[in-house]
Amino acid sequence: AQKVTQAQTEISVVEKEDVTLDCVYETRDTTYYLFWYKQPPSGELVFLIRRNSFDEQNEISGRYSWNFQKSTSSFNFTITASQVVDSAVYFCALSENTGNQFYFGTGTSLTVIP
Amino acid sequence: DTAVSQTPKYLVTQMGNDKSIKCEQNLGHDTMYWYKQDSKKFLKIMFSYNNKELIINETVPNRFSPKSPDKAHLNLHINSLELGDSAVYFCASRFSGGSETQYFGPGTRLLVL
Numbered sequence: 361a362q363k364v365t366q367a368q369t370e371i372s373v374v375e376k377e378d379v380t381l382d383c384v385y386e387t388r389d390t391t392y393y394l395f396w397y398k399q400p401p402s403g404e405l406v407f408l409i410r411r412n413s414f415d416e417q418n419e420i421s422g423r424y425s426w427n428f429q430k431s432t433s434s435f436n437f438t439i440t441a442s443q444v445v446d447s448a449v450y451f452c453a454l455s456e457n458t459g460n461q462f463y464f465g466t467g468t469s470l471t472v473i474p
Numbered sequence: 475d476t477a478v479s480q481t482p483k484y485l486v487t488q489m490g491n492d493k494s495i496k497c498e499q500n501l502g503h504d505t506m507y508w509y510k511q512d513s514k515k516f517l518k519i520m521f522s523y524n525n526k527e528l529i530i531n532e533t534v535p536n537r538f539s540p541k542s543p544d545k546a547h548l549n550l551h552i553n554s555l556e557l558g559d560s561a562v563y564f565c566a567s568r569f570s571g572g573s574e575t576q577y578f579g580p581g582t583r584l585l586v587l
Contacts, residue, residue: 393573399515405564405578412573449515457572460505460529464517 363387364454366465373442374473381437381468383452389413391457394428394435399467400448411435442472477501478579480565486585487555494551495582497565505529506548507566507576508540517564523548524570555586 365384373379385394396408409419411428419426423440439446452465478499487493499506507530508520522530523542537553548565565579 389572391572395575397578403562403583404580405566407575407577410573410575451517453576455572455574459572460522460524460570461519462507462576467515467517469515 362465363463364452364465366450366452366468368468369466370469370471372471372473375444376441378438378440379442379470379472381439381450381452381470383435383437383465385433385435385452385454385463387454387456389456389458393455393457395453395455395462396426396435396437397451397453398448399451400445405451408437439470442470444472444474446470447472478565478567478577480563480579480582482582483580484583484585486587488587489555489557491555492551492553493555493584494549495563495565495584497548497550497579499546499565499567499577499579501567501577503567503569503577504545505568505570505574506542506545508548508550509564509566511562511564511581513561521548521550552584555584557586560584560586 392413394411398406425438427436449467449469451467454463481496505524507522510518520534521540526542539551542548562581562583564581566576568574568576
């Protein structure tokens with residue numbers, strides 16, 4: 361079974377629109393960690409955020425915000441006033457407290473149209 | 475200042491050849507990984523080493539052999555390359571423990587002709 365599901369394969373928005381990328385995870389651990397990574401067209405994988413399972417506070421960093429809801433096992437990512445530079449593939453990932461494996465979702469490809 | 479580096483960045487080779495990709499990290503991490511990213515952008519874990527010891531070995535053809543000479547290096551050797559091996563290979567590292575963030579190298583784009 362997929363531990364991290366990103367149901368949106370591709371999203372296109374017009375510049376300045378807000379967009380939310382969904383991430384749903386599955387784990388039996390009570391302690392776990394969630395991550396988002398960005399992969400721009402240049403190809404590198406850039407770490408964006410880490411969130412632990414005990415901290416459900418939403419996080420905001422500039423135009424980026426993350427909504428963690430344990431009740432729905434979701435860790436969604438919103439970009440406000442999107443820009444062309446936000447065009448990338450975004451990956452959500454889960455790391456459980458035990459073990460060394462990262463579980464990546466299949467990624468959401470975001471295209472921001474000027 | 476490069477945290478996780480990989481060489482080469484691009485690799486074009488013929489079917490049947492043997493090739494190696496090298497990875498080095500200067501972050502002091504004790505755990506390193508190899509991932510394969512196919513054309514659909516799926517990131518598939520291949521191997522992981524912790525302090526030079528193999529701890530994750532996913533279903534990968536035995537033509538792929540990782541080697542970790544020390545905890546800062548993790549190399550990937552591929553024998554008898556096939557067309558299906560064409561992909562981007564990413565190295566990553568982190569401190570062991572579920573809370574730790576993985577940091578990725580720039581990737582090696584392998585094209586098998």
